[in-house]
Amino acid sequence: VQLVESGGGLVQPGGSLRLSCQASGTNFLAYEMSWHRQAPGKQREMIASIGRSGTTNYTDSFKGRFAISRDLPADTIYLQMNSLEPEDTAVYYCHADLIHGGRMGDAWGQGTLVTVSS
Numbered sequence: 001v002q003l004v005e006s007g008g009g010l011v012q013p014g015g016s017l018r019l020s021c022q023a024s025g026t027n028f029l030a031y032e033m034s035w036h037r038q039a040p041g042k043q044r045e046m047i048a049s050i051g052r053s054g055t056t057n058y059t060d061s062f063k064g065r066f067a068i069s070r071d072l073p074a075d076t077i078y079l080q081m082n083s084l085e086p087e088d089t090a091v092y093y094c095h096a097d098l099i100h101g102g103r104m105g106d107a108w109g110q111g112t113l114v115t116v117s118s
Contacts, residue, residue: 001025008112021094
């Protein structure tokens with residue numbers, strides 16, 4: 001199973017970006033999917049997660065500016081990021097808890113870089 005993120009890039013402070021992450025492969029079911037990020041010199045942190053029912057969970061510091069959503073048939077999740085600040089510069093990763101070939105496991109995407117700068 002592969003997770004492929006897209007949508008990163010350079011954005012000015014105060015701007016918005018929408019990231020996408022699509023899961024692909026055979027014989028799998030992604031149940032909880034989530035977004036994480038890792039800023040330079042910092043540990044990776046979770047932003048938000050979303051279950052198959054659409055139930056979401058956010059780390060407090062991201063509530064209000066970031067929104068996670070999911071397209072179940074497309075095995076895709078999104079992260080809408082608004083009012084971006086230079087401190088949001090990081091590599092953003094997608095993660096999925098999944099069942100693959102009858103076994104539980106998980107997968108990470110390769111990451112997409114978001115740079116917030118004027």
